Amino acid sequence: MPKLVWLNGEVMPLETATVPVADHAHLYGDGLFEGIRIYGSKVFKLDQHLRRLYHGIAYLGYEMHMGFDELRSVILSVCSQAGIEEGYIRLNVTRGTGLGLDPKNISRTPNVMVMINTLSLYSPEAYETGLHVITSSFRVIPPDSLDPRVKCIGRYANNILAKQEGNTKGAGEALMLNHQGYVAECTGDNLFLVQDGVVRTPHPASGILQGITRDTAMQLARDAGHKVEETFLTPMDVYMADEAFLTGTAAEVIPMVSLDGRKIGCGTPGEVTIEVMRRFRLETQNGVPF
Numbered sequence: 001m002p003k004l005v006w007l008n009g010e011v012m013p014l015e016t017a018t019v020p021v022a023d024h025a026h027l028y029g030d031g032l033f034e035g036i037r038i039y040g041s042k043v044f045k046l047d048q049h050l051r052r053l054y055h056g057i058a059y060l061g062y063e064m065h066m067g068f069d070e071l072r073s074v075i076l077s078v079c080s081q082a083g084i085e086e087g088y089i090r091l092n093v094t095r096g097t098g099l100g101l102d103p104k105n106i107s108r109t110p111n112v113m114v115m116i117n118t119l120s121l122y123s124p125e126a127y128e129t130g131l132h133v134i135t136s137s138f139r140v141i142p143p144d145s146l147d148p149r150v151k152c153i154g155r156y157a158n159n160i161l162a163k164q165e166g167n168t169k170g171a172g173e174a175l176m177l178n179h180q181g182y183v184a185e186c187t188g189d190n191l192f193l194v195q196d197g198v199v200r201t202p203h204p205a206s207g208i209l210q211g212i213t214r215d216t217a218m219q220l221a222r223d224a225g226h227k228v229e230e231t232f233l234t235p236m237d238v239y240m241a242d243e244a245f246l247t248g249t250a251a252e253v254i255p256m257v258s259l260d261g262r263k264i265g266c267g268t269p270g271e272v273t274i275e276v277m278r279r280f281r282l283e284t285q286n287g288v289p290f
């Protein structure tokens, strides 16, 4: 599979693609990104990812020169040029190029990149047996700073610290709380709990990235006849849950079987989790063809 990059209008192999060193995301983390999956030569949830990106562009005040439809066509065209069936698209938009924090002193033409690659976050066995998770000592960035719903490159240094902490403790993932002590999310995925057949996930105001896979999983759980609640959850809710699973574009749907060494339910992937995973695999067939 050729790993292609579309960068500011030109297509090139991944190995030769370079961005200016004074790119504002390179200097300050001042950029946005989306990770999007390709299943069966179709782009999954493309419009939802683009909508989130354009909300981030508006929030951060970027002077974006490409419209939604134009960027959408570019993505589909690069996928087709890569001739890829299964893969991962990394879409980046940065504020522009120049030294110094102040946006008014830089060239504010966004650098736009579409990278066609592959990505697997967890081992195939983890999807069978489930992830062991720890509670991280790093809290999510509060919404009165950079709003967590914005998928800003700079905010990920915090998630990487949490991920490293999880690695140090031999965990598959790290769960971050918010400053009130409520459960927010893992480093690259949203959390779901199942208790007495009810599917519960942290409310968007808990300080989460409002995941597109999270929206999909909520709908799939409803389709399977479950009540779904967005609510405020504490670590005790996780410990006492019958089942837990994580969702994300890169992670897909993966069971979570323990937190801080305490088994969740029986310590094996639960029935509702397995049903949501099954429905998710079917749902991935409904992407945008290229």
Ligand SMILES: Cc1ncc(COP(=O)(O)O)c(C=O)c1O
Pocket (backbone or CB within 6 Å): 035, 159, 185, 186, 187, 188, 189, 190, 208, 209, 210, 211, 212, 213, 214, 247, 248, 249, 250
């Ligand atoms: C911090 C964080 N939470 C949740 C998610 C899941 O979001 P999505 O399902 O849109 O990929 C991601 C994915 O990138 C993430 O980085």
